Amino acid sequence: MSQVYINDFGAHVGKEVELKGWLYSRRSKGKLHFLMLRDGTGIVQSVVAKGEVSDELFEQAGRIGQESSVIVRGVVRADARAAGGVELGMLDLQVLQDVKDYPIAHQEHGPDFLLGNRHLWLRSKKQAAIMRIRSRIVRAIRDFFDDRGFTLMDAPIFTPSACEGTSTLFEVNYFDEAKAYLTQSGQLYGEAAAMALGKVYVFGPVFRAEKSKTRRHLTEFWMVEPEVAYATLEDVMDLAEGLICAAVSAVLQHHRQDLADLERDVTKLERIKAPFPRITYEEAAVLLEKLGTGFVRGNDLGAPDETALGEHFGMPVMVHRWPHEVKAFYMKRDAADPRLALGVDVIGPEGAGELVGGSQREDNLDELLGRIHAHGLPEEAFAWYLDLRRYGSVPHAGFGLGLERTVAWICGREHVRECIPFPRTLNRIYP
C-alpha cells in the first residue's frame, strides 16, 4: 500500500490508505481519540475507537505528544462531523518518534517567541498555507513572464557598488583587497540584459541594510524585476497590472482552502481586475489633501497616504509621474513636463503599501551623466551602465515587485515576516 497525501483523500473515500506525517493535535473522549494529523498538504482527523484496535495501540494513540512523527494506516470515510468532510478511521499506528514538550502550543504566541522558533512555526496551519501560496505566486510570476517571451536573467548578488546610490548596503569582504556589497536591486543589470535579450526579468533576493523595523520591511527579501527594451512607462504599467492580476487569480484558483485557513476575505481578492486606477502624482496629491492624511505636496507618499489611497480605491492603484526630486537618478523625465519623472508606484489595497516601483529609464547619455553627478554618485562605478547609453541606446522601462509584500497582501497578513520562510530583520538573523 502506498502513501496517500491528505489533499488527495477526497478521491480515496472508502479505501484503505497510508498517511505519513505528524500529530498536529489531539482531542480525547474516553474510549475515543481524535488525532489531527498533518502531512504538509493538509490536516485530517483520524479517529481511534477503543475495541476497534488493540488496547496497546489505543493507549499509544492517546499518549503520543504534539508533532510526534507517525505512519497511520486506515480507511478514508466521509463524515460531516469531521472538519473538511473526510476522516481517517485508524487501523494501525506506527510511531517513528514520540515527542514530548513541543514548544509551540495551539494558543496565541508573541512574535519574538514565534520568530525565534520559525523552524517549528512553519509547521502550523496558517504558516504552511502562506508558504504554499508564496510558492504559487512565484510560479505564477515565472509563468507570466515565460509565457510572454521573457528571458530569466538573474543578476549578481555580489556587486561592486550601489545600484541606486541611496540605500545602505551590506558590506562583505571580497577576498583580500576588494569590498563587495550585497545587491539591493538587480535593475541595472536587468537593463544590460534587456539590451541583449529584449524582454528579460531578474528574480532573486535583494538586501537592504536600512534600520527599518516595520511590518513591511525585511533586510533580505525577494524581488522580481522585468526590464523591456523599447518599452514606455505606459507599457510597463500594463505589464505590472497583468502580473498582479495573474498572481491573484492563480491563488484564487488553486488555494481556496489555504485562503480559508488564513480567514482571508476572498471577495476582496475576487474584485481585483484590470484596469487598475491610474492617477498622476498631482491627482493623488489633490485626493490625499481631500482625504486629510496630512500629506505634504512634493514629498514621497508616507505609509498613511498609501493606506488611504488603497482604501479609497479598494484596488491596486497606479500613481505615476512624480516630482523627480523624490525619485531615483535613472528615471527618465517627462517630455511634457521636465519637473516630473516617468515613474510609477503601484499601491496595494488593505494597507499592503507599495507593491511595485517602476519607471521608464533615462536613455540619453548626457542626461544620465548629469544625473549621476547631481546625485553625487561615483561615475566610474557606473561606467558599464553608461556604456548601455553609448552603444545602441533605446527607450526602455521596467519595474520591481516586492514578493513578500505581494504575498502578505494576497494572504491578508499584517507582517511581511510571515511571508518568507526564514525572515531576516533588523534584530533577527536566527534561526
Next chain:
RNA sequence: UCCUCGGUAGCUCAGCGGUAGAGUAGGCGGCUGUUAACCGCUUGGUCGUAGGUUCGAAUCCUACCCGGGGAGCCA
C-alpha cells in the same frame, strides 16, 4: 538614528509597596463524536540585568540589555 510600548511559570498574561497568581502546555485520573473538547487533581518562578530608595521592591527611581510597533528610507 529618533519616537513609543513592553520584558513575571515552557507559552499567553494578571498582579503595580506587605506570603508569586490565572489560563494554557506538561503529569495523573475520568468521559464513545470531539472541533481551541470538557471535568477533577497536580508539577512548574533568580518577576530582563545591575545599582539605588524603603522596615519591606515584581511593584518606585537610574542606567544598561533584549524585543514589539512606528518615523525616516524603501519593495
